[in-house]
Amino acid sequence: xxxxxxxxxxxxxxxxxxxxxxxxxxxxxxxxxxxxxxxxxxxxxxxxxxxxxxxxxxxxxxxxxxxxxxxxxxxxxxxxxxxxxxxxxxxxxxxxxxxxxxxxxxxxxxxxxxxxxxxxxxxxxxxxxxxxxxxxxxxxxxxxxxxxxxxxxxxxxxxxxxxxxxxxxxxxxxxxxxxxxxxxxxxxxxxxxxxxxxxxxxxxxxxxxxxxxxxxxxxxxxxxxxxxxxxxxxxxxxxxxxxxxxxxxxxxxxxxxxxxxxxxxxxxxxxxxxxxxxxxxxxxxxxxxxxxxxxxxxxxxxxxxxxxxxxxxxxx
Numbered sequence: 537x538x539x540x541x542x543x544x545x546x547x548x549x550x551x552x553x554x555x556x557x558x559x560x561x562x563x564x565x566x567x568x569x570x571x572x573x574x575x576x577x578x579x580x581x582x583x584x585x586x587x588x589x590x591x592x593x594x595x596x597x598x599x600x601x602x603x604x605x606x607x608x609x610x611x612x613x614x615x616x617x618x619x620x621x622x623x624x625x626x627x628x629x630x631x632x633x634x635x636x637x638x639x640x641x642x643x644x645x646x647x648x649x650x651x652x653x654x655x656x657x658x659x660x661x662x663x664x665x666x667x668x669x670x671x672x673x674x675x676x677x678x679x680x681x682x683x684x685x686x687x688x689x690x691x692x693x694x695x696x697x698x699x700x701x702x703x704x705x706x707x708x709x710x711x712x713x714x715x716x717x718x719x720x721x722x723x724x725x726x727x728x729x730x731x732x733x734x735x736x737x738x739x740x741x742x743x744x745x746x747x748x749x750x751x752x753x754x755x756x757x758x759x760x761x762x763x764x765x766x767x768x769x770x771x772x773x774x775x776x777x778x779x780x781x782x783x784x785x786x787x788x789x790x791x792x793x794x795x796x797x798x799x800x801x802x803x804x805x806x807x808x809x810x811x812x813x814x815x816x817x818x819x820x821x822x823x824x825x826x827x828x829x830x831x832x833x834x835x836x837x838x839x840x841x842x843x844x845x846x847x848x849x850x851x852x
Contacts, residue, residue: 654670749780
């Protein structure tokens with residue numbers, strides 16, 4: 537009898553897992569299988585086996601129609617990258633989806649899902665009209681953001697400012713430093729540096745420039761110093777270029793401190809007004825430019841004698 541009850545518990549848990557997977561994939565229930573009674577609460581060994589099967593069910597991959605998936609979490613990418621998305625579409629068309637995304641059940645709309653990570657794959661599969669292979673997890677908002685951050689930290693293509701902007705959004709969402717560190721897999725010092733940049737550079741400027749993968753922390757801090765107290769809309773208007781790196785450089789160069797104009801050289805002329813030479817100081821030293829080649833040759837040949845006469849006269 538104990539063996540029969542154990543098998544009944546296993547069959548009920550398996551049937552529940554299969555029904556859940558079919559529901560997530562949108563497949564109809566099979567007509568030739570008799571209905572099973574609702575699973576009973578099990579304890580002891582039977583409960584442990586049922587719990588293991590339930591955990592296995594939550595780790596199974598399901599196929600979800602792309603139009604049932606909504607966005608969620610924080611904005612991690614600053615650039616839309618239509619060319620990269622087009623390449624991903626073609627790759628998925630040719631090879632299929634090799635890496636699943638992570639979804640959660642929508643807390644607001646029954647039967648819908650929200651993206652934890654894998655946004656670009658979902659966008660590409662939506663363009664192809666293909667279902668999305670996904671892991672579905674039961675996550676609250678906090679766990680969703682942490683999972684999204686951990687996935688971002690493992691990716692190599694997110695720029696410094698994208699990670700800094702993600703950290704800023706977590707702070708605004710009420711997450712403490714420890715959670716931010718855990719989400720991004722960095723220590724508090726690195727998080728502090730990220731947040732310092734995100735605080736100094738206005739968010740509209742970051743959005744206007746984009747990811748700027750070639751610009752690291754030091755360059756962004758230098759840009760923040762150049763922005764200073766300038767009106768944000770004026771800085772945003774400077775962001776032009778075909779790429780985010782180009783837009784960063786354009787803004788950076790446009791805000792470069794203005795150099796003091798070079799002093800106008802003193803013009804030395806002959807009695808009849810012909811330009812003989814121009815004299816000025818550069819770097820604290822006198823510089824003279826002669827415009828009469830013959831006089832320049834004579835001056836070079838007689839420089840020592842002239843200096844001797846000057847010194848003798850100066851000593852009198």
